[in-house]
Amino acid sequence: MVEAPSSGEGSIESPALKVEQLTKRFGNRTAFQEVSFTVAPGEVFGFLGPNGAGKTTTVRTLGTLIAPTSGSASVAGIPLTSGNEQEIRQRISIMPENPGLYQRLTVIENLQLFAGLYGQRNPGSRISNALEAVNLTARGGDLCGSLSKGLRQRVGLARALLNDPAVMFLDEPTSGLDPVAAGEVHDLIIGLRQRGVTIFLTTHRLEEAERLCDRVAILNTTLRLVGRPDELRDSLFSKSLLVETLAPLAAPGDVFNSAEGVVSWRTEGESSYVLDVADPRMIAPQVTRALVAAGADVVSITESRHSLEDVYLQLVDEDPEAPRR
Amino acid sequence: MNLSFGRLIAVLRKELREYRRSPFILVTMALLPLVFLVEPLITIFRISPSVKATSVDTAVGATFLVLLIAPALLPAVIAAYSVVGEREQGTLEPLLTTPVTREELLLGKALGVVIPAVGMAYVIFAVIQICAKLFASNPAVVSDLGQGPHILAEILFAPLLAGWSIWVGIGISSRASDVRVAQQLGTLSSIPPLAVVALVSFNVFTPSVTLAVVFALVLLVADIILFRLVSALFDRERLITGARNQRESSGGGHDPAPGTVRRIPRLGGTSDG
Numbered sequence: 001m002v003e004a005p006s007s008g009e010g011s012i013e014s015p016a017l018k019v020e021q022l023t024k025r026f027g028n029r030t031a032f033q034e035v036s037f038t039v040a041p042g043e044v045f046g047f048l049g050p051n052g053a054g055k056t057t058t059v060r061t062l063g064t065l066i067a068p069t070s071g072s073a074s075v076a077g078i079p080l081t082s083g084n085e086q087e088i089r090q091r092i093s094i095m096p097e098n099p100g101l102y103q104r105l106t107v108i109e110n111l112q113l114f115a116g117l118y119g120q121r122n123p124g125s126r127i128s129n130a131l132e133a134v135n136l137t138a139r140g141g142d143l144c145g146s147l148s149k150g151l152r153q154r155v156g157l158a159r160a161l162l163n164d165p166a167v168m169f170l171d172e173p174t175s176g177l178d179p180v181a182a183g184e185v186h187d188l189i190i191g192l193r194q195r196g197v198t199i200f201l202t203t204h205r206l207e208e209a210e211r212l213c214d215r216v217a218i219l220n221t222t223l224r225l226v227g228r229p230d231e232l233r234d235s236l237f238s239k240s241l242l243v244e245t246l247a248p249l250a251a252p253g254d255v256f257n258s259a260e261g262v263v264s265w266r267t268e269g270e271s272s273y274v275l276d277v278a279d280p281r282m283i284a285p286q287v288t289r290a291l292v293a294a295g296a297d298v299v300s301i302t303e304s305r306h307s308l309e310d311v312y313l314q315l316v317d318e319d320p321e322a323p324r325r
Numbered sequence: 326m327n328l329s330f331g332r333l334i335a336v337l338r339k340e341l342r343e344y345r346r347s348p349f350i351l352v353t354m355a356l357l358p359l360v361f362l363v364e365p366l367i368t369i370f371r372i373s374p375s376v377k378a379t380s381v382d383t384a385v386g387a388t389f390l391v392l393l394i395a396p397a398l399l400p401a402v403i404a405a406y407s408v409v410g411e412r413e414q415g416t417l418e419p420l421l422t423t424p425v426t427r428e429e430l431l432l433g434k435a436l437g438v439v440i441p442a443v444g445m446a447y448v449i450f451a452v453i454q455i456c457a458k459l460f461a462s463n464p465a466v467v468s469d470l471g472q473g474p475h476i477l478a479e480i481l482f483a484p485l486l487a488g489w490s491i492w493v494g495i496g497i498s499s500r501a502s503d504v505r506v507a508q509q510l511g512t513l514s515s516i517p518p519l520a521v522v523a524l525v526s527f528n529v530f531t532p533s534v535t536l537a538v539v540f541a542l543v544l545l546v547a548d549i550i551l552f553r554l555v556s557a558l559f560d561r562e563r564l565i566t567g568a569r570n571q572r573e574s575s576g577g578g579h580d581p582a583p584g585t586v587r588r589i590p591r592l593g594g595t596s597d598g
Contacts, residue, residue, distance in 0.1 A: 026566065057566075060565060060566075063422055065418070065421055065422060065561055065562065065565050066561070066562040066565060066566060067562060086424045086426065087424075089422060089423060089424045090424045092422075093422070094419070094422040095419075096415075096418050096419060096422075098415045099419070100414075100415040100416040100417070100418055100419040100420075101416070102339065102343060102414075102416055103414070104342075104343055104346040104347060105339070105342055105343065105346075109339075109342060112335070112338075113335055113336075113338070113339045114419075114423060115335075116331055116332060116334065116335025116336075116338070117332050117335050117336070117420070117423040117424065117425045118423060118424060119329060119331055119332065119424065121331060156419075159419070
């Protein structure tokens, strides 16, 4: 396992994942095309995209389950080439959307199988640690068929921890879970991140990516955008202040143009205004003073915060190929 | 071919645990031996002391044929489920993400079938020998059943016929998309080697040690070829996606620094799942 987590700006010399111009086609169909990105050790990297964008195929390709059509990649420092598959699989783990547990076996028996497949001879302590990491120690003897979907996801995560992976691929880990179960999985991912595990997380839950990921990439067959969630917001949206007054301003132009740093403004609703500004925190006091001087009754002045969902929808709007969620 | 004994045993242990808890397999494993035990016993016990030696030979030959159907038929049904069944219950993909090689996986699965099937065949054979010694009214039956070529044939052919059924069954299972179709085809595929056994059992060929050894060697070679063939056909990509892999020559690429936002120009390409 990687020793120390990074902020997401980690060393480029030894990336956990390095993908260059990777393409996968099935006959005439293109699953993904000329995808390039790098993931640093210890980073939680979100891979977003609508259904059918090629996210799962990318994970399967990097996980050596399917061969790329063209391009190159290295996974956990090992080139993704024919002959290296087994070594790569030894150093990574993949949790598919459906954890795929043997329903007639107990949790421990499922984990024993996978520990054996990773070549662990005395896996008792590893299994105990993995169960402890996902808070399932008490359920080790239960048949997997008797577990709820949320608990099965946790068993899937425990299984993914068994080989102490350098890179962990989580494919839609909260798909189909209720908010409580999804929250528990989020907490587990945060725990893994604190332990320094590199996580490649595919999801179309934008709030999930925003909460968990150091950086995100948005894919729709080709890669549209890569960056930190806040950087993505900044790159697509100008910073702004939302001003709400009790009554419409008589001369809003005079008021807002008098405040230094207001680039432009527009009315949004009867007595609400959006001000494009360079630095919301610096400009807000000036705007407040200008409003008070103009005799306005100020209800609120807040910084406009765009979510990752706004970024995503903005890109989808620009992209006629991308289906809306 | 590099085999890890630990990984092979992990697969084998999982298979045996699953069988133990699968009602379908348990019922099949319980009913088939009963059928293959009761029918030969009835045949043997119905041979009266006055029956001629040639008729005894024919009856005992038929008994041996029935005894060898069990290790050929039962593995065919179970092996045909082995891959397509995992695919249907969603367990195949996680399995294939581990370092297990296809040879380890296939051998582990094959051993998981061959051990109970051959064990069961030997137990049935032993029970019939004991019952014949204790209760058969015609002494020729006991002497026929105890002939060296017959015992050698049972010992050699049971695992080899099981091997044939298993590799054909797994091969079909790796390519099939439906469990029932795989099991029907697997059962049918276990018949050809039994035809040869039938010819021997009914004295079309005179049973002898040499014939048993030659036929066993032929079956052994066939089993090895089938194992190689099934291993070669076991394609992870096809099993996961239903499509064969296609690789072009690698293209060049660029590697943008992490931490910077990249707008990537849109390229032509169709969306896919």
